[in-house]
Structures are given as structure tokens and as C-alpha cells.
Amino acid sequence: MARDSSTFVVISPWGKRLLTAFFVVFLLVLYLPTVLLVIFSFNDGTVAAFPLEGLTTKYYGLAFNSEEIRKALGASIWVGLGAAAIATLIALMASYPLARRNVRGKALISALMLVPLVVPTVVLGVSLLLLFQKGPGQVGLGLTRIMVAHVVIAIPFAVLILLPRIASIDRRLEEAAYDLGATGLQTFRLVMLPLIVPSIISAFLISFVFSIDEVVIASFLSSDQVTYPVYLYSGLKFPEKTQTLIPVATIMIVISFVLAFGAEAIRRYGDRRLVGK
Amino acid sequence: MAVSAKTPAPPVPKRQRSRREQRNDGGTAVSTYGLLAPMLILLGVLFLAPLYYIFLFSVGLKRFSPTDALASLNGELNSFSTGLWSKLVSVDVTVMLPGLNFNVPVLLIGIFFLVLLVAAVTANRIPEYGNWLVGIAFVLLLAPFLTIPAGNNLLRLLELSSDGDYMRLFFKSVTMAMTSSVTAVLIAIPVAYFLAFCVGKSKYTWLLIVIAPFLTSYLLRVFAWKVILGDQGLINSGLTSIGLIDEPLTFLIYSQFTVIVVLTYAWVPFICLPIFLAFETIDRRLLEAAMDLGATRLQAFRKISLPIIAPGIVAAFLFVFIPSIGEYITPTLVGGTQGTMYGQSLASQFVGGAFNWQFGSVMSLFLLGVVLLLTFATARFLRAGGGGL
Numbered sequence: 302m303a304r305d306s307s308t309f310v311v312i313s314p315w316g317k318r319l320l321t322a323f324f325v326v327f328l329l330v331l332y333l334p335t336v337l338l339v340i341f342s343f344n345d346g347t348v349a350a351f352p353l354e355g356l357t358t359k360y361y362g363l364a365f366n367s368e369e370i371r372k373a374l375g376a377s378i379w380v381g382l383g384a385a386a387i388a389t390l391i392a393l394m395a396s397y398p399l400a401r402r403n404v405r406g407k408a409l410i411s412a413l414m415l416v417p418l419v420v421p422t423v424v425l426g427v428s429l430l431l432l433f434q435k436g437p438g439q440v441g442l443g444l445t446r447i448m449v450a451h452v453v454i455a456i457p458f459a460v461l462i463l464l465p466r467i468a469s470i471d472r473r474l475e476e477a478a479y480d481l482g483a484t485g486l487q488t489f490r491l492v493m494l495p496l497i498v499p500s501i502i503s504a505f506l507i508s509f510v511f512s513i514d515e516v517v518i519a520s521f522l523s524s525d526q527v528t529y530p531v532y533l534y535s536g537l538k539f540p541e542k543t544q545t546l547i548p549v550a551t552i553m554i555v556i557s558f559v560l561a562f563g564a565e566a567i568r569r570y571g572d573r574r575l576v577g578k
Numbered sequence: 579m580a581v582s583a584k585t586p587a588p589p590v591p592k593r594q595r596s597r598r599e600q601r602n603d604g605g606t607a608v609s610t611y612g613l614l615a616p617m618l619i620l621l622g623v624l625f626l627a628p629l630y631y632i633f634l635f636s637v638g639l640k641r642f643s644p645t646d647a648l649a650s651l652n653g654e655l656n657s658f659s660t661g662l663w664s665k666l667v668s669v670d671v672t673v674m675l676p677g678l679n680f681n682v683p684v685l686l687i688g689i690f691f692l693v694l695l696v697a698a699v700t701a702n703r704i705p706e707y708g709n710w711l712v713g714i715a716f717v718l719l720l721a722p723f724l725t726i727p728a729g730n731n732l733l734r735l736l737e738l739s740s741d742g743d744y745m746r747l748f749f750k751s752v753t754m755a756m757t758s759s760v761t762a763v764l765i766a767i768p769v770a771y772f773l774a775f776c777v778g779k780s781k782y783t784w785l786l787i788v789i790a791p792f793l794t795s796y797l798l799r800v801f802a803w804k805v806i807l808g809d810q811g812l813i814n815s816g817l818t819s820i821g822l823i824d825e826p827l828t829f830l831i832y833s834q835f836t837v838i839v840v841l842t843y844a845w846v847p848f849i850c851l852p853i854f855l856a857f858e859t860i861d862r863r864l865l866e867a868a869m870d871l872g873a874t875r876l877q878a879f880r881k882i883s884l885p886i887i888a889p890g891i892v893a894a895f896l897f898v899f900i901p902s903i904g905e906y907i908t909p910t911l912v913g914g915t916q917g918t919m920y921g922q923s924l925a926s927q928f929v930g931g932a933f934n935w936q937f938g939s940v941m942s943l944f945l946l947g948v949v950l951l952l953t954f955a956t957a958r959f960l961r962a963g964g965g966g967l
Binding site for chain 1: 609610611613614616617618620621624625627628629631632635640642765768769771772773775776786787788789790791793794795796797798799800801802803805806812843846847875900901903904905906907910911921924925928929935938939942943945946949950953
């Protein structure tokens with residue numbers, strides 16, 4: 302009854318019904334495209350259009366026998382894992398002093414770190430293209446270049462996950478470790494690390510999910526071997542190619558959902574553990 | 579960092595604590611900056627250096643062609659010049675108000691918008707009527723751009739001279755980005771309100787369900803809308819089969835409307851988060867107190883909730899507007915010829931038909947300047963609404 306009365310304060314019973322209806326419609330529209338893609342992955346036609354022409358799983362087979370798709374997927378996973386690992390490591394190193402110490406110019410460093418998030422990706426993409434093609438050494442393009450470019454954008458995400466967690470750990474735990482004779486590294490490994498492992502995994506997964514879906518920068522920086530999103534993007538421009546792309550896409554969507562919910566579940570597990578201690 | 583704590587107990591405990599704090603708070607300068615160094619080096623090499631390069635290109639200090647002769651053959655700049663910049667911005671705008679037509683350089687229009695932006699951001703510090711000023715400035719800022727997707731009313735209000743194609747495209751992109759961000763915010767507010775106040779303990783799970791689609795492939799969500807809005811898509815074939823229409827509705831696909839719908843759809847899940855967080859900070863007892871004192875729910879919302887969530891709403895708006903204005907994937911896939919945007923034209927200077935790296939650099943820096951200006955002007959809203967962002 303207590304909860305009802307507090308809900309009553311913010312919304313009338315009729316308003317609540319209306320809002321519930323709105324929310325239900327919103328969720329339906331939100332998930333409609335995903336559901337349609339899953340349906341069309343089993344469609345026995347050559348173009349993704351209505352009416353459906355019977356169900357088949359042959360495009361799943363076709364997709365997985367395609368050398369191009371497998372190579373693109375492999376490239377994407379490699380780029381994603383590399384970018385996520387580098388970004389998480391660098392973000393972890395940077396988060397600790399930003400959370401704990403009086404760094405001179407902290408505001409400037411934070412701003413510099415976050416700015417890549419608001420720079421349009423197309424600008425970031427072309428500027429890196431110029432640097433790699435015409436800059437010192439003319440390093441050229443390729444998958445490792447895509448990977449390091451993704452690190453630049455993944456770092457702010459990772460720091461935004463890691464920094465609040467490190468800041469929320471009770472300082473006295475570290476102080477106790479120092480007083481008991483632990484070195485800085487030991488303190489980190491034995492006291493901090495167990496507490497922030499869930500956030501590290503969460504940061505890694507978010508970076509990976511970002512990288513494996515990134516198309517703008519990747520399309521500017523890829524040379525002969527493209528990543529999966531770039532392959533998908535070039536395929537989606539031609540209706541006749543799309544039907545073989547949808548099955549892999551469906552699987553990727555499912556994986557993204559699993560990773561997203563997994564990252565969140567791990568983060569919450571970490572929260573609970575921290576509160577428990 | 580490796581200082582051992584096995585020092586003999588100092589006689590004064592107070593002193594011991596201060597030394598300990600010094601060790602933990604200050605660390606050593608070497609370890610502090612050593613830990614920050616990888617990130618700073620990476621950002622320097624892969625973020626600041628590229629921007630420096632793009633600047634060099636934009637003023638003609640660098641060129642695409644390997645030799646000077648080839649450069650002049652391709653019409654590229656060979657030495658420092660601001661010519662490309664003036665090519666982009668020296669455009670006259672015909673302002674057409676009812677019964678009043680006059681020409682203004684686009685730079686003046688830019689300054690006018692800048693002043694409005696500053697007014698909108700700072701005016702609420704003025705006592706008494708400041709909040710009204712904020713409101714008026716925001717309305718003036720948004721009004722020229724807010725369109726029902728069919729038309730392009732900014733261009734009806736302001737007609738650019740014919741050589742201002744890039745500027746025209748830029749304002750068109752601003753209009754489209756503005757329309758989709760305002761729509762997205764208007765959809766996200768009730769959703770966030772519902773999640774914050776009406777679903778009880780499971781709200782975080784529902785929030786995750788709302789946000790999850792944002793984390794799935796952007797390309798595929800765009801493509802799925804092609805299946806919904808296309809000539810043989812869900813809506814057209816549905817309407818045809820029940821006999822409402824004979825011909826497919828053509829404005830549904832390959833138009834500005836499509837781009838705006840898809841951009842709105844793509845960003846709504848994400849901005850539910852900052853608005854939800856803003857609603858979460860409202861202390862319900864304030865609302866209860868207001869109603870006990872005789873306020874209606876609407877009054878309580880307007881006087882208590884709205885001022886609290888305003889920064890979150892501005893942040894949410896920017897979270898959609900900033901990526902949308904430079905968008906080029908969505909218009910390429912669903913925009914057709916009608917729905918082209920500035921980002922596409924920019925990209926085509928580097929990898930497509932137009933192929934002019936120097937002018938593309940100018941276009942990039944112009945876009946970057948506008949976005950950064952907007953970000954810095956509204957940074958405090960972003961800080962309040964974006965959880966530290």
C-alpha cells in the first residue's frame with residue numbers, strides 16, 4: 302500500500318494506464334526490427350521483402366560456407382579482442398591515478414580523454430586516414446590501424462566504467478594493506494584487483510561490443526581485408542546480396558544481446574560484492 | 579610506491595597518519611604520470627596528431643598529390659591559403675520573412691546563432707526573468723530547424739545562394755539532426771518517467787531491456803527499417819493487402835523522413851538512460867510535500883521535477899544531436915537522393931566521387947568546430963546529465 306501511495310503522488314491511475322500502454326507500444330516498436338531480421342533470416346526468397354516465401358535454413362549454410370564472411374568475421378573478432386584488451390589495460394592504468402591521486406591538470410586530462418566521444422566518427426576516420434597515409438612514415442592502412450583507432454574511442458567507455466568503481470573502494474583497505482607491509486603492486490594485486498575484476502570484465506566487453514560494431518572508422522582505414530561491419534555495409538547497399546548477410550547478422554545480434562546482458566550481470570555481481578564487504 | 583610500511587612506530591600518531599595519506603594520495607610523481615602516460619601518448623598520437631594533420635591539409639600546407647606539378651594539375655593548394663575556408667563559408671543567405679527579404683553573409687547568421695546559444699546557456703543566472711530568457715533563446719535557436727520531416731523550412735526561411743551547396747547541405751543536416759533529437763527526447767521522457775516511477779523494484783532490469791537494442795549492430799537496425807518501410811516492406815505490403823492503398827507510399831523510404839525516423843529509433847534507447855538517471859535524483863518527498871500543500875500533479879511536475887531533470891534532458895538532446903549531425907551510414911542506406919547529409923558529402927571527398935582531400939579537411943574541421951563549440955557551451959549540462967561525461 303505504501304508503494305501505491307508513493308506512485309499515486311507522481312501519476313494518476315489513468316495516467317499510469319496510459320503510460321503503461323505507451324511503454325508497451327514503445328517496446329514493441331523497439332524490438333520489431335530485430336524480430337523481423339530473425340524472421341527474414343529464415344526467408345526462402347532472394348530479397349528481404351514481403352510476402353515471405355516459405356521457411357528455409359539454407360542461407361545459414363551459405364553464410365557459413367562463404368570464405369569472405371568467415372575472413373571478415375575473423376578480422377573483426379581479432380580487431381575487437383585486441384582493441385578491447387589494449388583499451389581496458391590503458392584505461393585501468395589511467396583510472397587509478399585519476400581516482401586516487403592529486404594529478405596536476407586532472408580536468409584537462411579528463412577532457413582530452415572524453416573528447417573523442419563527441420568528435421563525429423567520420424571526422425576521426427578521415428583524420429586518421431590522412432595521418433596514416435600522409436603522415437610521418439606513411440604507415441598505410443590495415444587491421445592493426447583499425448584496432449588502435451578503436452582503442453581511442455573505447456578508452457573513455459572503459460574509464461567511465463572503471464574510474465567510479467576504483468573511487469568507490471574504501472581507501473582504508475589499501476591503507477591497511479600498506480600498514481601490514483604490502484608493496485604497491487601487492488596491494489593492487491591482492492586488495493584492489495579482486496574488487497574491480499567485474500568492472501574490468503565489463504569494460505572489456507563494452508569495448509569489444511563497440512569495436513565489433515564500428516563501421517565508419519573501419520571503412521576509412523581498411524585496406525584489402527575488411528572487418529565484418531564494413532563487409533556488411535558494402536553488402537547492404539546491394540539488395541541482391543543481402544539475403545546471405547542476414548543469417549550471420551542475426552547470430553551477431555544474439556551474441557551482442559548475450560554480451561550486453563552478461564556485462565551488466567557481471568557489473569551488478571561486482572556491486573553486490575562490494576556492498577557486501 | 580614500494581616504500582615499506584615497516585618503519586618503527588613514530589611517537590606522534592598524527593604525524594604517522596599524515597605520512598600515510600601522503601603516500602596513498604600523492605603516490606610518487608613517477609608512478610602517477612607513468613600510469614597516465616600510455617593513455618596520454620596514445621591520445622596524442624592517434625587523436626591530436628590526426629587533427630593537426632587535418633588542419634595542415636585544410637590550409638594547403640599538405641596536399642594529396644605527390645608532386646607540386648600534379649597538385650596544380652589537380653587544382654590543389656600548394657602553399658598556405660585560407661581560400662578553401664572562404665569557399666565553404668562565404669555564402670550569402672537570403673532571409674525571407676513575411677514582407678521582408680534581405681541578404682546576409684552566412685557568417686553573420688553563424689554569429690547570431692552563437693549569441694543565442696550563449697544566451698540560452700547563461701541566461702538562467704540572471705535573477706527574476708532569466709529563465710524566461712533561456713526559454714526564448716532556446717525557442718529561437720530551435721525554431722528554424724524544427725520541421726515536420728516532409729519539408730525543409732529553414733531553407734524556406736533562409737535561402738542560400740546557389741554556390742552554397744555545402745552550407746545548404748550542412749543546414750539541412752542540422753535540421754534533420756535537430757528534428758530527430760527533439761523527437762527522440764520527447765519519446766524518451768515518458769519512457770524514462772514510467773521506468774523511474776511506475777515499475778517498482780524491477781526498474782533496472784526494464785532499463786536494461788530498453789537499452790539493449792542500442793548495443794546490437796547499428797547497421798542491422800538501419801537495414802531492418804528498410805524491410806519495414808521499403809516499397810515491399812511491412813507497412814506498404816500491409817496497407818496494400820488490406821486495400822487502403824494501391825501504390826506503395828514512396829515517402830516512406832529513401833527520403834528525409836526515413837533518415838529522421840531511423841536516427842530517432844537508433845538513439846532513443848540510449849538517451850532513456852540520462853533522462854532516467856535525472857528522474858531518479860528527484861526526492862519523492864518533495865513531490866509529496868507539494869501535493870500536501872495543494873499543488874496539482876502538473877504543478878508539482880513543472881515546479882519540482884522539471885528544473886531537476888532539465889540538465890538531463892539537454893544532455894540527452896546533445897547525445898543524439900552530436901552523432902546525428904555527422905551521420906553518413908544512415909543516409910547512405912536509407913536516405914536516397916533526397917535524404918543526403920553533410921557527412922556523406924564529407925566522406926565522398928576522401929573515398930568517393932568528389933575526391934578532394936584538402937576541401938574534405940576543411941569540411942571536417944568545420945563540422946568538428948561546430949560540435950565542439952556546442953559541447954563546450956553545454957558542458958555543464960553534459961556533466962550533470964551524463965554521469966561524469
